[in-house]
Amino acid sequence: MAIMTLDLFKPATLAGMTLRNRLIRSATHESLADGSGAPCAALEKLYTALAEGGTGAIITGYAGVQQDGKSSLMNMLMINDDSLIPAYRKLTDAVHGHGTPIILQIAHCGRQTRSVVTGMPTVAPSPLKDFIFNEERPHELSVGEIETIIGSFVAATGRARKAGFDGVQLQMAHGYLLAEFLSGYTNRRSDRWGGSIANKFRIVSEILRRIRTEEGDYPVLVKINGFDHRRRGMRPLEAIEIARMLEASGCSAIEVSSGTVEEGLSIMRGPLFPAEALLASHFRFMSLPSPIKKALAPLLRLAMPSPKPWRGYNLDATKAIRQAVSIPVIAVGGIHTLENITGVLESDTADFVSMSRPFVIEPNIVRKLQEGRQTASRCIECNYCAIMIEEYPLRCWFGKLPAKKC
Numbered sequence: 001m002a003i004m005t006l007d008l009f010k011p012a013t014l015a016g017m018t019l020r021n022r023l024i025r026s027a028t029h030e031s032l033a034d035g036s037g038a039p040c041a042a043l044e045k046l047y048t049a050l051a052e053g054g055t056g057a058i059i060t061g062y063a064g065v066q067q068d069g070k071s072s073l074m075n076m077l078m079i080n081d082d083s084l085i086p087a088y089r090k091l092t093d094a095v096h097g098h099g100t101p102i103i104l105q106i107a108h109c110g111r112q113t114r115s116v117v118t119g120m121p122t123v124a125p126s127p128l129k130d131f132i133f134n135e136e137r138p139h140e141l142s143v144g145e146i147e148t149i150i151g152s153f154v155a156a157t158g159r160a161r162k163a164g165f166d167g168v169q170l171q172m173a174h175g176y177l178l179a180e181f182l183s184g185y186t187n188r189r190s191d192r193w194g195g196s197i198a199n200k201f202r203i204v205s206e207i208l209r210r211i212r213t214e215e216g217d218y219p220v221l222v223k224i225n226g227f228d229h230r231r232r233g234m235r236p237l238e239a240i241e242i243a244r245m246l247e248a249s250g251c252s253a254i255e256v257s258s259g260t261v262e263e264g265l266s267i268m269r270g271p272l273f274p275a276e277a278l279l280a281s282h283f284r285f286m287s288l289p290s291p292i293k294k295a296l297a298p299l300l301r302l303a304m305p306s307p308k309p310w311r312g313y314n315l316d317a318t319k320a321i322r323q324a325v326s327i328p329v330i331a332v333g334g335i336h337t338l339e340n341i342t343g344v345l346e347s348d349t350a351d352f353v354s355m356s357r358p359f360v361i362e363p364n365i366v367r368k369l370q371e372g373r374q375t376a377s378r379c380i381e382c383n384y385c386a387i388m389i390e391e392y393p394l395r396c397w398f399g400k401l402p403a404k405k406c
């Protein structure tokens with residue numbers, strides 16, 4: 001334990017970057033962008049706090065590569081235009097001032113968004129409705145539109161590099177567009193973009209091939225699903241194949257997550273489904289009268305039980321993937337105590353550990369763990385942060401709503 005604790009807090013190399021330790025801030029949407037998608041001053045303040053707090057590297061909240069892939073959550077970062085580069089440069093300079101690498105997560109939300117927010121039809125590999133997001137059926141992407149999206153990911157990577165990011169991370173997990181191509185649940189295509197694993201992977205291999213041509217060995221990390229709970233969806237054996245293909249395509253590191261938004265809170269788990277927060281902030285429920293919300297809360301909890309286990313739920317898939325590839329692997333998902341973290345590293349389950357919710361409540365959690373002031377995060381896994389982000393900038397709610405929101 002003592003030796004591993006030392007290793008955890010020793011500098012380590014990830015995709016050519018030097019991290020002061022093996023603890024990474026996993027991508028966390030902050031709702032701290034302006035109307036154009038540029039980072040606000042409050043985001044710089046948050047990232048500075050994370051860097052000062054000892055975080056090994058910061059992965060930003062997801063940034064949209066084109067307008068129809070913008071999140072329906074408010075104030076998403078965008079990286080779809082060169083005019084955004086100077087604002088991002090200011091952000092990366094501030095973080096680098098503390099010796100901390102910063103990676104831009106880039107994403108297209110696919111069918112997990114709403115056209116009332118993007119102003120454009122929602123798009124997906126196949127025209128299948130998402131239960132949570134779509135009032136309308138998404139438009140099935142044409143081959144030309146797929147090529148445009150590939151170009152947008154490549155252009156976004158070029159902008160990230162010009163803005164001083166140390167690398168990008170492709171959001172290929174959680175049911176967003178690239179995950180929709182990889183999963184048989186959402187990809188029903190019979191052309192060369194669907195069917196076999198190689199066909200479903202084609203959009204990713206094309207993105208990586210073009211990034212490698214245009215940006216050389218610039219670090220490109222990915223976040224993938226080791227599994228989801230959808231019929232015909234992602235399963236660990238297929239995820240292992242995908243991990244091997246990622247390595248062969250020049251990917252620099254793999255973070256292993258799971259789940260889709262449609263499954264309820266299986267991406268970030270907790271003991272109780274946060275029904276009150278959902279009723280207070282979700283577009284489908286927020287305008288309902290209070291007595292109806294009160295009656296609905298227990299029903300929602302019954303309909304959407306929180307999957308178990310709540311801790312370390314991606315670790316089996318992560319370990320299997322790590323054994324199949326030689327690029328670094330990052331573990332994420334309910335790893336919230338020093339014992340959990342050192343356990344992941346000691347058991348060779350992953351090379352790095354990333355966390356999201358522990359940094360929401362304590363941006364300086366790494367320093368506290370390192371100095372022995374705490375052995376665990378104070379996060380109670382209420383998941384209000386994940387739900388209330390629809391209406392408010394990122395913050396810890398600690399399981400309580402302001403009175404007027406109830």
Ligand SMILES: Cc1cc2nc3c(=O)[nH]c(=O)nc-3n(C[C@H](O)[C@H](O)[C@H](O)COP(=O)(O)O)c2cc1C
Nearest residue numbers: 026027028029061062268333334355356357385386
């Ligand atoms: C408020 C919030 C926002 C999130 N935003 C993103 C995101 O933009 N991109 C992403 O890949 N994952 C996102 N996640 C998922 C986390 O990165 C992480 O995979 C998940 O929360 C499990 O890790 P944890 O137990 O350490 O919180 C978000 C999670 C939370 C709580």
